[in-house]
Amino acid sequence: MRKLRISLLFILLSLGLHSQETESQLGEAGFENITLETEVDSLKLYFEHREFRNPYHGMLYANRLLGKADPELPRKNSTFFPVFHNQLMGRYEAQTYNFSPLSESDRHFYAENNKVFKNYRFNFRLHPEVVSRFGYYEDPFETKFNMILDTRIYLASGVSLQTGITIPIVNNLDNHGMKLRAAPSMLHYFVQPWNAHFFSLSAGTFYNDRYGFDLEYRFARMDSRWSFGFAGGVTGFYRLYGLEYYSEPVDDLYGVADVEWRTGIEHTTLKLSAGQFLYQDKGMRLDLIKQFAAAELGLFAARTDIGTTGGFQFAFSLFPGKILRGKKNEVRTTEEFRWEYTYNNEDPVAQQFRIGMPRLADLLRNYNEAWIKHLSNNN
Template sequence: MLKLWTSIIICSLAGNMYAQLDISKLSASGFENIIFAEEEDTIRIFFEHREFRNPGHSIQYAELLMTDRTRDKNFLWIPLLHNVPIYVYDTQNLKSRLLSFAEKEFFQKNNKPFRNYRFNFRLHPQFSARFGYFTDPFETKLNFILGARIYLARGLSMQSGITIPVHNNLDNHGKKLRAAPTMLHYFAQPWNSHFVSLSAGTFYNDRYGLDLEYRFAQLDSNWSFGLAGGLTGYYRLYGLEYYSESMDDIYAIADVEWRTGIENTTLKLSAGQFLYMDRGARIDLIKQYPAAELGLFASHTDIGNTVGFQFAFSLWPGKILRNDKFELRTSESFRWAYSYNGFDPVAKQVRRGTPRLANVLRNYNEKWVKAVLTR
C-alpha cells in the first residue's frame, strides 16, 4: 500500500516523461481518463475507451500503441465503465483480480471527470420492424440519434440528444425532430462484485420514470444474479409538443445467468412482472463473439407467448472526428431484437439508452476477456 501511495507522487511529477508520452499517445487514439500508477516493477493504468464493447479489445489496442513500453515492468490494466473502475487485468501473466482498497483510493484521488473526458457525441440508429401484416407486410421505423453523455461525477452522467427521423410506416410518431431520451444515470460498484445502476428521465418505447438495477456478478465466476425494477408512465414527444400520463406502471424482475463453458454461450432466465403489468418468464441463450453477441429467446407471460432473436455489435467506423476535447463516433453497442409476436408487448423491459448490467458485465468476465486477449 505504501508503494501505491508513493506512486501518486511519482505520477504527479512533471518530469515523468514516460507517462506523459504514453498518455498522449493513448489519448490521441480515443482513450479517456488515463491515470498511471507506477511502482518499481509494476505500472497500473486506469482508462476508459467508449468505442469498444469488450475491454479485452481496448487492452489489446493500448498494448499495440505502447510499443516503447518498459519491458522489465508488468502492466496491470484497469478499465473503467461510466467512470468507475471495474477489475484488474494482468496481460503478462493472464491473470485478473478485484481492485485493492489502495487502488480504489488512488483512483478516487486522481479522478477528474471534467478534465479527463472529451465531449463525446454518439451517432446511434434506432430501428424497429414488424413483418407479415396483410395490408402492409414490411412495417419499419428508422431514426438516427445524435446523443451525448457528460460525466458530472464518479459514476454520475447526463445523457441527451436529438432524434432525427428517417423513415416510418410502423407507428404514428411522425417525422419531426425531437429530443432523444434524456436521463440522469448513476452507476456504481459500492462493494466488490456488487453493481448498481439508477436512471431517471425519459426512455425509449414511450416511457418515462425511474429504473433501478442491482447485479451480483463475480467476474471470475460462471454465475451472476440480478434484480431490476422501476416505476414508469407513458409520454409522447412530437416536435416541441409534449404529453404525458401518470406513472402507474410498476415492474420488478429477477434473473439468473449461467456461463455454460460451452462455446462461450450463456443461459439467462428472467421472471417477474414486466412492463404493462405483464407477469411471466423469459429464457435467453446468448452466444458471445469477440466483436458481437447473438441470442435466441422465448417468453411466456400473461399477455402471450413469443420467440425471437437479438444481436449486438459495435457500428463501423467508430471514430468519425476526434481531437483533445471533442469526439464524434458511431455507437459502441447497437442492439436489435426481433420477436415473432410483434403485435403484443410480451415480456418487455424499459429501454434506457444505456445497456442493461447483464449485457455489459458479461463482457468483463475474466474468462471471456482472457479468451479475447489470447486470440
C-alpha cells in the same frame, strides 16, 4: 550514497517523462480517463475507451501502444484497470488477463487522481433506432428508423446526463411523425460500492416511449460462471411530436429477477428471467446467448399472462467507430447497437424497455475473465 540518490532521481524523472508521453499517445488513440501509476518495476494503467463495447479490445490496444511507446516499459508487471462511466470495474494482469478484485489502495489511488471534468472529451455519438413489424398483407414490412445524435456529460464520479436529438428518417409504423425531437434524456448513476456488487439508477425519458425511474442491482464476480440480478422501477407512457409533449401517469410498476450461467460450451450463456414485466405482464423468459469477438447473438423464448413468443437479438459496435477526434471533442458511432426481433409483434410479451446504457447483465458479461482470456488466446 550520493551517487545512489542521483541515480534514483534520474530514474524517477525518466519514468515521469515516459508517463507523460505515454498518456499523450493513449489520448490520441481515443483513451480517456487515463491515469498511470509507474514504478521502477511495475506499471498500472487506469483507462476508459468508449469506442469499444468489450473491455478486452481496450486492453489489447493499450498493450500494443505501450509496446510502441517504449519497449523498456515494465509491461511484464503491468496491470490494467478498465473504467466504465467513471467507475473502476476490476484489475487485470496485462500479460495473462487474470482478474482480481479491487483493493482499497486501488480505489484510494483512483479517487485521489480522478478528475471527472478533465478526463473526458465532449463526445457526440451517432446510433440508429430501429423498430419493425412484419406480416400485414397491405403493408408487410412496417418500420420506424431514426438516427440519434446524443452526448453524455459527466457531472460527478459515476453520475452522468445523457441527452440529444432524434432525426426521423422513415416511419410507416406509428404516429410518431417526422419532426425533429429530443432524444431520450436521462440522468444515470452507476457504481460498484463493493467488489462484485453493481448498481445502476436512471431517471428521465427512455426508449420504448417510457419515462420514469429505473433501478438495477447485479451481483457478478468476473471470475465466476454465475451472476444474478434484479431490475425494477415505475414508468409511464410519453410521446413527443416535435415540441409538443403528451404523457400519462407514472404508474406502471415492474420488477424482474434473473440468474445467469456461463455454460462453458462454445461461450454460451443461459439466462432465466421471471417477474412482472411492462404492462403488468407476469411470466418468465429464457435466453441463450452466444458471445463472439465483436458481437453477441441470442435466442429467446417467453411465456407470460399476455401470451407466448420467441425470437432473437444481437448486439455489436457500429462501424466505423471514430469519425472525428480532437483533444476535447469526438464524433463517433455507437459502441453498442442492440436489436431484438419477436415473432409475436402485436402483443408486448415479456418486454423491458431500453435505457441509455447497456443493461447490467449485458455489460458485465463482457468483463468475465474466462471470456477475456479466450479472446487473448486467439490474438
